[in-house]
Amino acid sequence: MGNVEADDGRLWERSLQGEGDAFGLLFDRHRDRVFRHAYRLSGQRHDAEDILSMAFLELWRRRLKVRLVDGSVLPWLLVTTTNVARNSKRSALRYRRLLDSLPRGEGIANANDDVFLQSEMDRDAARALATLGTEDLQLVSLVVFEEYTVAAAAAVLGLSPAAAKSRVHRARKRMKTAINGALQPPPVLEGDRL
Amino acid sequence: MNQLQVDEQFSTALRAELVSKVQQKSPARRHTRLWLGAGVLAGTGILGGVGATAAGLFVVPGSPQVSTLSTPVPEATYQGPATIELGEPPEGTTGIQMDFTCLTPGLFQYQDGSRSICSPEDVGTPQAWSGYLVQLAPGQHSVTFRTEPENRWKVTAKYVSVEIGDWETNADGDTYGAENENGIPDLIAVIATNGTPGYVYRTELEEANGTAAMKTFKSPEEAVAWQEARGDKDSLIPVYDTTGKTVVGEFAIAGGNGSVGTAPPVKNYFPEAPQKTAIPVAPN
Numbered sequence: 001m002g003n004v005e006a007d008d009g010r011l012w013e014r015s016l017q018g019e020g021d022a023f024g025l026l027f028d029r030h031r032d033r034v035f036r037h038a039y040r041l042s043g044q045r046h047d048a049e050d051i052l053s054m055a056f057l058e059l060w061r062r063r064l065k066v067r068l069v070d071g072s073v074l075p076w077l078l079v080t081t082t083n084v085a086r087n088s089k090r091s092a093l094r095y096r097r098l099l100d101s102l103p104r105g106e107g108i109a110n111a112n113d114d115v116f117l118q119s120e121m122d123r124d125a126a127r128a129l130a131t132l133g134t135e136d137l138q139l140v141s142l143v144v145f146e147e148y149t150v151a152a153a154a155a156v157l158g159l160s161p162a163a164a165k166s167r168v169h170r171a172r173k174r175m176k177t178a179i180n181g182a183l184q185p186p187p188v189l190e191g192d193r194l
Numbered sequence: 195m196n197q198l199q200v201d202e203q204f205s206t207a208l209r210a211e212l213v214s215k216v217q218q219k220s221p222a223r224r225h226t227r228l229w230l231g232a233g234v235l236a237g238t239g240i241l242g243g244v245g246a247t248a249a250g251l252f253v254v255p256g257s258p259q260v261s262t263l264s265t266p267v268p269e270a271t272y273q274g275p276a277t278i279e280l281g282e283p284p285e286g287t288t289g290i291q292m293d294f295t296c297l298t299p300g301l302f303q304y305q306d307g308s309r310s311i312c313s314p315e316d317v318g319t320p321q322a323w324s325g326y327l328v329q330l331a332p333g334q335h336s337v338t339f340r341t342e343p344e345n346r347w348k349v350t351a352k353y354v355s356v357e358i359g360d361w362e363t364n365a366d367g368d369t370y371g372a373e374n375e376n377g378i379p380d381l382i383a384v385i386a387t388n389g390t391p392g393y394v395y396r397t398e399l400e401e402a403n404g405t406a407a408m409k410t411f412k413s414p415e416e417a418v419a420w421q422e423a424r425g426d427k428d429s430l431i432p433v434y435d436t437t438g439k440t441v442v443g444e445f446a447i448a449g450g451n452g453s454v455g456t457a458p459p460v461k462n463y464f465p466e467a468p469q470k471t472a473i474p475v476a477p478n
Binding site for chain 1: 209
């Protein structure tokens with residue numbers, strides 16, 4: 001993964017120069033992880049697709065603000081995904097017309113029992129995650145699910161590594177309590193099985 | 195366990211939308227026969243001075259004085275990617291000067307990452323021409339262009355030595371001449387929209403092209419707001435003679451998105467090469 005990630009910087013630079021294809025490659029590269037993260041937070045496929053779209057649209061709209069971490073845009077995208085998911089109704093206003101215009105495949109939602117059960121479990125997990133504060137959720141997303149180092153997560157969120165570390169610790173505990181308290185048996189979190 | 199995937203139809207449509215959004219903002223979509231990487235202003239007629247000076251049209255103080263050191267390789271036509279051997283550089287060579295002309299529409303890229311984009315309307319017109327002056331890299335004795343196999347182009351190239359001249363100073367004490375390695379004079383050589391060579395005040399240019407505003411921005415949001423407020427409007431500033439008092443024309447600074455939508459998709463044929471280093475030169 002290291003080498004691939006290292007190429008983000010160049011693709012990003014080319015995107016900023018207006019090369020749509022370079023931005024397309026960034027989309028190809030990070031689409032699935034952003035989507036799974038969005039799904040983890042929303043527990044709904046269509047919502048996750050909307051959140052995915054908004055995260056990439058925001059990546060472009062706020063391009064002058066984007067910070068690359070270890071040469072990758074992914075941490076910024078994941079944090080933005082978290083924020084958009086938190087705020088998806090308000091964020092969606094800006095992009096509503098576009099989102100409504102994008103075509104969707106047919107017959108995928110809840111097409112079979114496996115998917116249905118899974119989506120129920122994911123919704124529960126999403127609800128457990130919703131008990132975290134925004135900053136904690138951002139940290140947990142990066143460190144627990146996406147396996148970034150605490151230092152990298154701290155860099156993208158503008159926290160000191162020490163503060164990030166103690167926050168992650170507290171958030172992990174809170175999340176465990178939320179999941180165990182709310183569900184029997186505890187769900188398999190997306191991050192565990194991907 | 196089911197691997198969760200994005201709906202492909204949705205994803206494809208979203209991707210296309212994102213690509214087009216990015217391209218709409220593209221400086222490369224501006225009508226460009228000059229080399230990208232030379233800066234936004236290269237496309238708007240700022241004089242590098244080489245060609246104009248050589249043609250005796252307009253002597254620009256501070257412009258590079260180019261001396262030819264080798265017989266140009268005969269102009270030849272190529273199709274697809276090609277490398278042109280120039281032989282050993284003579285003593286004192288500092289650069290290579292090229293005249294490049296596209297014969298079909300397409301994207302043509304030079305080995306340092308700079309590129310020329312030819313639209314169908316450019317072919318067969320002076321717009322198909324690009325002048326190009328590059329620094330000689332250690333050990334370099336050839337030039338390479340890459341493009342799609344079906345695209346045709348022609349080029350001639352020669353070894354040169356380049357010396358930067360001094361700016362002049364007018365009665366008011368303002369320096370005038372071409373932008374060069376030493377910096378930017380008070381009055382910058384340009385070609386006005388009416389074709390008359392002249393000078394614009396650096397302060398007025400910086401005001402109009404956003405350089406001045408950029409220095410006042412405290413946050414990226416302010417920069418974006420400025421860009422958005424400015425929109426696609428062209429700005430016009432006066433062009434003066436060397437006195438800095440007599441107006442001889444106007445200089446246009448293109449607004450945000452440019453106007454030409456016929457450029458082919460941008461592609462990088464030299465992923466290994468750094469962007470930029472090209473110096474644009476004015477047509478002979």
